Amino acid sequence: MSETTTSEAEVRAVAARGREAAAELAPLRRAQKDAALQAMADALVQHTEAILAANAKDVAAGRDGGLDEGLIDRLALNADRIAAMAQGLRDVAGLPDPVGEVVRGYTQPNGLEIRQIRVPFGVIAMIYEARPNVTVDAAGLALKSGNAALLRGSGSAYESNTVLVQVLSDAAAKAGLPADAILRVPGTDRASVGHLLRARGLVDLIIPRGGAGLINYVVENASVPVIETGVGNVHVYVDASADLDMAERIVVNSKISRPSVCNSAESLLVHRAIADEFLPRITAALQAAGVVLHGDADFAGQPGVEPAGDEDWAREYLSMDMAARVVDSVEEAVAHIRRWSTGHTEAIVSRDLDTARYFVARVDSAAVMVNASTRFTDGGEFGFGAEIGISTQKLHARGPMGLGELTSTKWVVTGEGHTR
Amino acid sequence: MSETTTSEAEVRAVAARGREAAAELAPLRRAQKDAALQAMADALVQHTEAILAANAKDVAAGRDGGLDEGLIDRLALNADRIAAMAQGLRDVAGLPDPVGEVVRGYTQPNGLEIRQIRVPFGVIAMIYEARPNVTVDAAGLALKSGNAALLRGSGSAYESNTVLVQVLSDAAAKAGLPADAILRVPGTDRASVGHLLRARGLVDLIIPRGGAGLINYVVENASVPVIETGVGNVHVYVDASADLDMAERIVVNSKISRPSVCNSAESLLVHRAIADEFLPRITAALQAAGVVLHGDADFAGQPGVEPAGDEDWAREYLSMDMAARVVDSVEEAVAHIRRWSTGHTEAIVSRDLDTARYFVARVDSAAVMVNASTRFTDGGEFGFGAEIGISTQKLHARGPMGLGELTSTKWVVTGEGHTR
Numbered sequence: 060m061s062e063t064t065t066s067e068a069e070v071r072a073v074a075a076r077g078r079e080a081a082a083e084l085a086p087l088r089r090a091q092k093d094a095a096l097q098a099m100a101d102a103l104v105q106h107t108e109a110i111l112a113a114n115a116k117d118v119a120a121g122r123d124g125g126l127d128e129g130l131i132d133r134l135a136l137n138a139d140r141i142a143a144m145a146q147g148l149r150d151v152a153g154l155p156d157p158v159g160e161v162v163r164g165y166t167q168p169n170g171l172e173i174r175q176i177r178v179p180f181g182v183i184a185m186i187y188e189a190r191p192n193v194t195v196d197a198a199g200l201a202l203k204s205g206n207a208a209l210l211r212g213s214g215s216a217y218e219s220n221t222v223l224v225q226v227l228s229d230a231a232a233k234a235g236l237p238a239d240a241i242l243r244v245p246g247t248d249r250a251s252v253g254h255l256l257r258a259r260g261l262v263d264l265i266i267p268r269g270g271a272g273l274i275n276y277v278v279e280n281a282s283v284p285v286i287e288t289g290v291g292n293v294h295v296y297v298d299a300s301a302d303l304d305m306a307e308r309i310v311v312n313s314k315i316s317r318p319s320v321c322n323s324a325e326s327l328l329v330h331r332a333i334a335d336e337f338l339p340r341i342t343a344a345l346q347a348a349g350v351v352l353h354g355d356a357d358f359a360g361q362p363g364v365e366p367a368g369d370e371d372w373a374r375e376y377l378s379m380d381m382a383a384r385v386v387d388s389v390e391e392a393v394a395h396i397r398r399w400s401t402g403h404t405e406a407i408v409s410r411d412l413d414t415a416r417y418f419v420a421r422v423d424s425a426a427v428m429v430n431a432s433t434r435f436t437d438g439g440e441f442g443f444g445a446e447i448g449i450s451t452q453k454l455h456a457r458g459p460m461g462l463g464e465l466t467s468t469k470w471v472v473t474g475e476g477h478t479r
Numbered sequence: 480m481s482e483t484t485t486s487e488a489e490v491r492a493v494a495a496r497g498r499e500a501a502a503e504l505a506p507l508r509r510a511q512k513d514a515a516l517q518a519m520a521d522a523l524v525q526h527t528e529a530i531l532a533a534n535a536k537d538v539a540a541g542r543d544g545g546l547d548e549g550l551i552d553r554l555a556l557n558a559d560r561i562a563a564m565a566q567g568l569r570d571v572a573g574l575p576d577p578v579g580e581v582v583r584g585y586t587q588p589n590g591l592e593i594r595q596i597r598v599p600f601g602v603i604a605m606i607y608e609a610r611p612n613v614t615v616d617a618a619g620l621a622l623k624s625g626n627a628a629l630l631r632g633s634g635s636a637y638e639s640n641t642v643l644v645q646v647l648s649d650a651a652a653k654a655g656l657p658a659d660a661i662l663r664v665p666g667t668d669r670a671s672v673g674h675l676l677r678a679r680g681l682v683d684l685i686i687p688r689g690g691a692g693l694i695n696y697v698v699e700n701a702s703v704p705v706i707e708t709g710v711g712n713v714h715v716y717v718d719a720s721a722d723l724d725m726a727e728r729i730v731v732n733s734k735i736s737r738p739s740v741c742n743s744a745e746s747l748l749v750h751r752a753i754a755d756e757f758l759p760r761i762t763a764a765l766q767a768a769g770v771v772l773h774g775d776a777d778f779a780g781q782p783g784v785e786p787a788g789d790e791d792w793a794r795e796y797l798s799m800d801m802a803a804r805v806v807d808s809v810e811e812a813v814a815h816i817r818r819w820s821t822g823h824t825e826a827i828v829s830r831d832l833d834t835a836r837y838f839v840a841r842v843d844s845a846a847v848m849v850n851a852s853t854r855f856t857d858g859g860e861f862g863f864g865a866e867i868g869i870s871t872q873k874l875h876a877r878g879p880m881g882l883g884e885l886t887s888t889k890w891v892v893t894g895e896g897h898t899r
Contacts, residue, residue, distance in 0.1 A: 062838035082817065086840045088839070171851060173861055180873050181843065276680070279753035282699050284874040308775065312898035369617050376718050397502065419891055420506045423601065431591060431894030440899070441890075442587055453600050453887035454704040455875035470861075471839055474851030477727035479733035479860070 060295050065246030070254035073242055074127070074182060074261035077207040077238055079378045080237035081181040087236070089156035093202055095234035100145040102230035103195065103223075105143050110226065113218040114191065121215050133189040134216055144195040147445075154444045157463045158205045172473040179205030184255055184278045186211045186277060188269035191219040197266075198227050198241045204465035205242050209262065211255060213269075214247030229343050256281040263467075268448050271375070286456055286464075288448035291321035292375045293402035293433045296392040296418065297341075298409035299332035305430060306337065306408040307344050311469040313406060313433040315348045319377050321449060322436040325364050326372065327383040328392045333355075334385045336428040342383075350379050357385035372399040389414050392443070393421045402451050404436040425451055425458040485632070485666030490674035493662055494602060494681035497627040499599040500657035501683075504625050506654070509576035511624055515654035516572035520565035522650035523615065523643075525895050527561050530646065533638040534611065541635050549739075553609040554636055564615040567865075571619045574864045577883045578625045592893040597886045599625030601683040604664070604675055606631045606690035606697060617686075618647050618661045620867050622883035627660050629682065631675060633689075634667030639686045676701040683887075688868050691795070696861040706876055706884075708868035710728050711741035711823030712795045713853045714836065716812040717761075717830035725850060726828040727758065727764050733826060733853040735768045739797050741869060746792065749805040751777075751781040760791035762803075770799050777805035792819045809834050813841045820844055822871050824856040845871055845878040 069409065114136040121131055160177040167173060183191070183206045185197040194210055201208035212220040224243040232238040244255055258280045267277040271290045278285055279338040295313050297306040329337055342361040345352060349410035350420060352358060353367035364383070372395070386392045389407075396405050406428035407418040419427050426436040436458060438446025443461030450456040456464040525531070534556040541551055580597040603616040603626045614630055621628035625809040633786025639772060644663040652658040664675055676685065679702045687697040691710045698705055715733050717726040733744035749757055754777060762781040765772060772778060773787035782804070791802040792815070804823040806812045809827075816825050826848035827838040839847050856878060863881030870876040876884040 082841070082843070085843070086500055094685070165863055167860070171860070175878075178843075197840060204515055239696060279702050284704075284872060286874075302896070308898050421502070423502070423505070423598075426890040426892060429891070429893040431897040432899055434899045435591060435892055435894075435897065436890070440587070440591070441593060442585070446678075452704060457888050458595075458890045468877050469844070470846040470856070470878045471849070472846060472851055472855055473849040474855075476722070476728055477851040477855065478728050479736055479852055479854045 063246055064248045064252040067254040069245060070251055071261060072253070073244055074209060074258045075211050077182040077242050078238040078261050080239035083237045084207060084240055085158075085179050085181070085204070087205060091235060092156065092205070093152040096148045096203065097201055097230045098234040099199070099227045099230045100148040102226050103141055103148070104143040105137055106222070106226045108247055110141055110219065110222050111136060111138070112237055113222040116218040117216055117416045118408050126215060130189055130215070134172055134191070134219070136219065138190060140192065144192050147192075147196055148199045151203050151445050154203065154462060156203065157466045158186065162468055169477065170475065171477055173204050174471045175468050176471055177463070178469045180465065182207045182209060182261065183465065184209040184211065184262050184265045184283070186252060186255070186265065186267045186269070186273065186304055187420040188213045188273060189215055191216045191223055193229065193268060194220050194223045196445075198224070198467060200445055200462060202231065202236070202240060204462050205464060207237075209242050209244050209255070210413070211244040211252060216246055219325065252276070256283060259283050266448060281396065286448070286450050286460070287452040288450055289321045289403075290375055290401045290451060291323070291449075292326065292373065292399060292401045293322060293324045293403055293406050294326045294328060294396050294400060294405045295324045295433060296328040296386075296389070296396070296405070296407045297330060297333070297337060298389060298407060298411060300331040300411040300414060301333065301408040302410060303333065303337055303340065307341055309406065309408050309430070309432050310341055311344055311348055314345065314378065316432070316434055318379050320433050321375075323377070324406070324433050325374060325382060326399070328395060329383070330389070330392070331385050331387050338385070339389050345381060350381050353380060353382045355384040358383040389417055391469050393418060396422055396424075403449065404428065404433045406431065406433045423451065451474070483666055484668045485671040485674070487674040489665060490671055491678055492682060493664055494629060494675070496659040496676045497602040497629050497662050498681050500659035501599065501627040503657045503864060504622070504627060504660055505599050505601070507625060512576065512625070513572040515651045515656045515720050516568045516619055516623065518654040519619070519647045519650040522646050523561055523565040523568070526642070526646045527558055529695040530561055530639065530642050531556060533642040536638040537636055546635060550609055550635070552613065554639070556611060556639065556897060557640070560612065564612050567612075568619045571623050572872060574623065574746055574882060576623065577714060577862050577886045578797050582888055589897065590895065591897055594891045595781070595888045596891055598889045600885065602627045602629060602681065602889050603885060604629040604631065604682050604685045604703070606672060606675070606685065606687045606689070606693065608633045608693060609635055611636045611643060612847070614640050614643045615647065616865075617867065618644070619628045620636060620865055620885060621661060622651065622656070624882045624884060627657075627662070628794055629662050629664050629675070631664040631672060637667055641738070665863055673700055679703050686868055704866070706870050706880070708870055709741045709823075710795055710821045710871060711743070711869075712746065712793065712819060712821045713742060713744045713823055714746045714748060714816050714820060714825045715744045715853060716748040716749060716806075716827045717753065717757060717823070718809060718827060718831060718834050719750040720831040720834060721828040722830060723752065723753065723757055723760065727849050729826065729828050729852050730744070730761055731764055731768055732799050734765060734770055736798065736852070736854050738799050741795075743797070744826070745796050745802060746819070748799055749803070750805050750809070750812070751805050758805070765801060769802050769812070773800060773802045775804040795821065809837055813838060813868075816844075823869065824848065824853045826851065826853045843874060845869065858888040
């Protein structure tokens, strides 16, 4: 498809419709929202053919435009994938409603009753790349948490997203929800994203999901509050006291179980005291699994290890590559991590309590693993039931974000004519 | 004083020093932080003369520059005000430490132990106007919550803030804290604020405190996460079912008890069913207290009421002025509030439970008061012991912010060699 642009007025008009819908969504009961989610799931399955037809256009346009096969695979839908998206909506319907939870509540000495209650944000905009399933996930999670969803997928999934939003929105409306609860933001160029980023007062929160380029663009240009997600230059530190069998299992699992995702390890740090024993072993294990190591001078002594430089310490490979370095102490490991990490997840493998406590206290990342794979930083593994992304910022949400992170709070104060 | 500018490199260098200090502050025990706070309080009192001498320069420069007497009063210090600032630090020392609190903690079916723990943000920048006491408050609250403080007061308080930061910083360092835990950001022009707003990766959070102009400038130009504070176009709605004695007390208290602060009421909405009885009464009561009413056509029938237009509904007067309107229903009251409110605080006076519930559910503001003065939206009144500001945004913190709101969280996950 060709790129389409959209004026600021058009983007703001869509956001304003979302804002009106949000006012109606906020007081809805859980039963109404769950019924809509079930209806949306049914509708996806019923409209499988129309969705696949639209998706085929995107895939054909992607191939014509030279999109690589990895991206084509993320973009392409089939009946199973649509069924899985529908099941995802049913799973969200099964989760507790975060809205209405009393976070704090107490009575002051003067008798004033103070309650802090979870409420929806209002309008949440999601800006994302390639995968059309994000359209369905984001709509479902936003709706369950009482928010209107403004969805801005990539141009490469334009036809798929258009049909998906239509199907979801019609089903939600038939189930009694506001017609504008789920909205697609028009336009496929970056300028129209810019209008969304500046729609302060109309949009309450923007969540970008995608590569570092997209996320940086959003953070640098937004006046609407943003939650940064996902970039993970993730480290595993193997301490002098580590159980080396455990260390090998954790390093290999952290690296290879799904190298394209943000919680996969990208850098390995090994304490010098165990380097003679552990370096040959971990190098062989990783290479046997297909990993290319980029090592410092110590690691470079192992066969087949490429030399590493600062670009390797800084890199989120998202591939079967791993940077590797020997450190003299846990302090040096922490210093390396503080310099190069993106603050997503770091792991220590250690049997020494003091060392583990030091590492946990000094590493400034969303998640710190002690004797566990970095791959556990995940909403599902944390028991959230659903995940909207993994926040790497410190404001509002840090680490995996579930439904609760899609809410704000409101203070309700009840008196009997109290004055100051 | 003349305006001084500062290069981006200088601002970033100061922020980088704060970042190093933050790494040392994060693992400090409460006892160490409290001892430093007490030492800082002692130092303020000991250096009263030097502080007053610096402040006298600011006051003289302010008078020369034509600063109005209200601002001069906010700027001017005396021995009592310094003693009060010192007492504020001692009060903060007496509060519980938010760092280390386990917010959530559970063990997953696979045995993985998951804990979400409060940690400091790291580096918090405060950008504020006139009052030098904010320098002391902000330094104390940041330090207690384990954060480095980057302080950027207004040019009009330059000399006062320079001495205050020096005194606080020296005292903290003597008590064993990092020398760079409390830093003043150099420069007095807006461009140097801009450098701070873009110091992503060095500054974790920016909190602006001041008028709407400052807050808008910060939000529009920051790539660092921001918490918006304080602008309050606050409404009181008097329902048809209200106890009119109570309504009068609450309206008058909300308006006049301290009209210059953000939780003071600016607009009054009265249900038509009680207008005949209540309008003369509340008009007389407010006018007797010195309030100038800006009313709609209904209120304009009362003596001495000025006509109101959209600029009045939108206005945060911060003065003895109040906009006033008659509405036909609670729905109309809520619609008016949704259109004009800044989302700070709104109050309803009502005896009807359904009406109160409707108002609470539909008004989208940080605090909603039922039969209580709007003036209760305050960290002290909420029992926080200290307040860094009142957030009017929905991300991270909403309403009065205490020490907990100056922290983020970290997930600590402990296994026994767990892999996926």
